[in-house]
Amino acid sequence: MRYDLIFITTALLCLLVGESLGIWMGVAHDFTFAPVHAHLNLLGWVTLAAYGLMHRAYPALGASRLAGPQCALAVLSSVAMPSGIAYAMLTQNPIVAIVAALGVFAATAAFMIMFVRKARLAV
Numbered sequence: 001m002r003y004d005l006i007f008i009t010t011a012l013l014c015l016l017v018g019e020s021l022g023i024w025m026g027v028a029h030d031f032t033f034a035p036v037h038a039h040l041n042l043l044g045w046v047t048l049a050a051y052g053l054m055h056r057a058y059p060a061l062g063a064s065r066l067a068g069p070q071c072a073l074a075v076l077s078s079v080a081m082p083s084g085i086a087y088a089m090l091t092q093n094p095i096v097a098i099v100a101a102l103g104v105f106a107a108t109a110a111f112m113i114m115f116v117r118k119a120r121l122a123v
């Protein structure tokens with residue numbers, strides 16, 4: 001599976017949406033959703049692109065049994081987190097953001113395990 005392409009394509013889509021929201025905030029002079037914009041850009045674009053580039057730099061990561069679940073969890077929770085923040089701001093209910101944050105953390109922990117087990121030894 002080309003995890004690098006999955007991560008970088010998703011990251012670029014998040015950047016397009018995040019930048020669109022940023023342009024809208026600037027035009028409308030309404031910065032209410034700045035935390036949504038920030039998490040789309042930093043979790044969606046920066047973090048997912050970093051995972052993609054690390055898969056390019058350390059191809060051994062793709063051989064891990066955790067690679068598929070980690071990719072799915074990272075992509076889903078990085079999209080769910082900004083959505084959950086927007087939902088929390090609109091409804092005062094933070095449950096989606098809380099679950100997404102735990103997903104983001106679990107994906108990071110899984111990537112750490114993959115890195116220690118596979119990539120570190122392959123270089």
Ligand code: HEM
Binds near residue numbers: 022037
């Ligand atoms: C077309 C590109 C972009 C535009 C038009 C844009 C616009 C904005 C605007 C209008 C704000 C709110 C400023 C305020 O509250 O006074 C903001 C905040 C922010 N932006 Fe962007 N931005 C862009 C790209 C990015 C990118 C690529 C990143 C990160 C990789 C980023 C990260 C942030 C962060 C961290 C904040 C602060 C959020 C907060 O205070 O809660 N932005 N941006």
